[in-house]
Amino acid sequence: MVIKSVQLETVCGITSKLPDNILPEIAFAGKSNVGKSSLINGIMNRKSLARTSSQPGKTQTINFYNVNEVFYLVDLPGYGYAKANQEVKAQWGKMIERYLHSSKQLKAVFLLIDIRHDPSANDKQMYQWMRHYGFDPIIIATKLDKINRSQIQKQLKAIRVGLEAQKDTIIIPYSSLSKQGREEIYDLLDSILSE
Numbered sequence: 001m002v003i004k005s006v007q008l009e010t011v012c013g014i015t016s017k018l019p020d021n022i023l024p025e026i027a028f029a030g031k032s033n034v035g036k037s038s039l040i041n042g043i044m045n046r047k048s049l050a051r052t053s054s055q056p057g058k059t060q061t062i063n064f065y066n067v068n069e070v071f072y073l074v075d076l077p078g079y080g081y082a083k084a085n086q087e088v089k090a091q092w093g094k095m096i097e098r099y100l101h102s103s104k105q106l107k108a109v110f111l112l113i114d115i116r117h118d119p120s121a122n123d124k125q126m127y128q129w130m131r132h133y134g135f136d137p138i139i140i141a142t143k144l145d146k147i148n149r150s151q152i153q154k155q156l157k158a159i160r161v162g163l164e165a166q167k168d169t170i171i172i173p174y175s176s177l178s179k180q181g182r183e184e185i186y187d188l189l190d191s192i193l194s195e
């Protein structure tokens with residue numbers, strides 16, 4: 001994949017109508033602060049088009065990035081943001097669910113899990129939810145640079161077991177610092193978009 005153009009095209013808040021896109025969409029979900037916006041920047045080859053923050057709860061809208069006028073990368077708000085009040089959390093859960101099951105152009109979903117941690121109850125629920133809606137989520141184990149090489153296989157195994165993932169579920173370790181894992185993600189995007 002070669003990135004020729006990127007543009008933030010649509011921003012949806014809780015009450016916004018979701019866009020009726022013609023181009024295919026690929027969405028990124030995961031706990032708050034796991035690195036969704038950083039991964040999207042890495043894929044787009046931009047430092048900060050998608051806004052990131054060390055404080056969880058940065059992305060509070062569903063953002064559609066048009067790439068090459070060929071497809072959209074969809075940056076979702078994180079779940080499990082402890083400071084958000086219950087009502088806001090519930091509204092966001094509903095909005096994300098609505099998007100996942102109503103988008104006609106959603107071709108693939110990526111679920112991001114911090115490679116240092118076992119999946120949480122919310123992560124497991126999200127994985128099952130995506131499967132329920134007919135997706136085969138691709139798992140990205142983020143923040144690869146934060147652990148020792150010797151720990152990588154053990155952590156990948158813990159993520160697979162924790163999610164009760166299917167045997168053929170793809171798990172890619174990724175670092176937004178070194179961009180390790182990016183080529184594999186580009187190859188996957190190419191194959192998703194050629195289906």
Ligand code: GTP
Pocket residue numbers: 030031032033034035036037038039051052053054055056057058059060076077078079142143144145146174175176177
């Ligand atoms: P929300 O929008 O709050 O849901 O978070 P997000 O999932 O979009 O996370 P974001 O990309 O904003 O990253 C959160 C923090 O983690 C930022 O301080 C990033 O710099 C950092 N971060 C993200 N990916 C990596 C990584 O691969 N390695 C390291 N070391 N830090 C990372």
Ligand code: MG
Pocket residue numbers: 036037038051052058059075076078
């Ligand atoms: Mg974000």
